[in-house]
Amino acid sequence: MISSLARMRLITFDVTNTLLVYRSSRVKQYGELGALFGVLCDDNDLARNFKSNWQRLNKTYPNFGRKSNIEYQQWWRLLVQDTFADSGAKIPAEKLEDFTEHLVELYKTSMCWQHCNHSIELLKELRKQQQLAVAESRKPPVLGVIANFDPRLDTVLTNMKIKEYFDFTLNSYDCEVEKPNREIFEMAIERSKLNELKPDECLHIGDGPTTDYLAAKALGWHSALIHERNADYLIKKYGDNIDKNFVFASLYDFHKKLIHNMISW
Incomplete structure (x- = not known):
């Protein structure tokens, strides 16, 4: 013992x-996924706006929206939507749900995580x-x-x-x-x-x-x-x-x- x-x-x-x-920075992963959906923006803008929107959402809807009458999936959808929009690359409404769902599922796997x-x-x-x-x-x-x-x-x-x-x-x-x-x-x-x-x-x-x-x-x-x-x-x-x-x-x-x-x- x-x-x-x-x-x-x-x-x-x-x-x-x-x-x-x-496995790599979230901004890099978001940017790569954005490119797959035809949404392109500058990585520096994405990094800056991801940070500011993360802080804002954690203040407005803390704990992934648990007591704010929104589901955690919607919390992530807001983060993705606002981060790209603020970076000058608004995700089209018809793509937003699929984009977010793909991202939420991707972050369950070893494609995004390592020990x-x-x-x-x-x-x-x-x-x-x-x-x-x-x-x-x-x-x-x-x-x-x-x-x-x-x-x-x-x-x-x-x-x-x-x-x-x-x-x-x-x-x-x-x-x-x-x-x-x-x-x-x-x-x-x-x-x-x-x-x-x-x-x-x-x-x-x-x-x-x-x-x-x-x-x-x-x-x-x-x-x-x-x-x-x-x-x-x-x-x-x-x-x-x-x-x-x-x-x-x-x-x-x-x-x-x-x-x-x-x-x-």
Whole structure:
């Protein structure tokens, strides 16, 4: 048993930029799909307008429109429509639904996603730790996912062949609440079905300084921040509540330190 995991009864993961990453930028993928539908625009314009419309829609219709009386598919349709229109390449009305549907379906597959560096190896290690616990007549740690995601989450994880590693998954749309709200972490505790589970027996792993690391830490959970920026930068930007000992450049870095018992929670 990895000693630094011995006290953890619940281990949860974020998904985007933690377990999975886009195979190429969304703007590039949108542009390529647009070309297939005869809609052409400048990539720089598309990138700028995608960002501004993403921020606007998240403010106007948060959590993919969950409590705004629109379906998540319509949320994505609005994003696609407005991003291309603002880039000077309005998608014809007769093509918009097919375009969006194609995009929504495409983002369920490995054509758009790939595994983050060492994510499979880490999940296999945790599966091994679960099996060791069972062999030693101990309760194995429960593994889960907590992600700000729409209902396609389970399909994405299945298609990327990693859903089998998890005992439960929570997407913010179906939960009707997003990270960093405490309610979604409390739902994870409930879904774990672990009796008398204490906050310091929980570990959350993700790439979001506020949505993952600080959110989990505020509840008394242990937290690991997987981020390409160094700890000094993150502390300067997000404050002293970020502990440099729990900032890791990649899952490879985290896994290496984990199996060598270099992490002391």
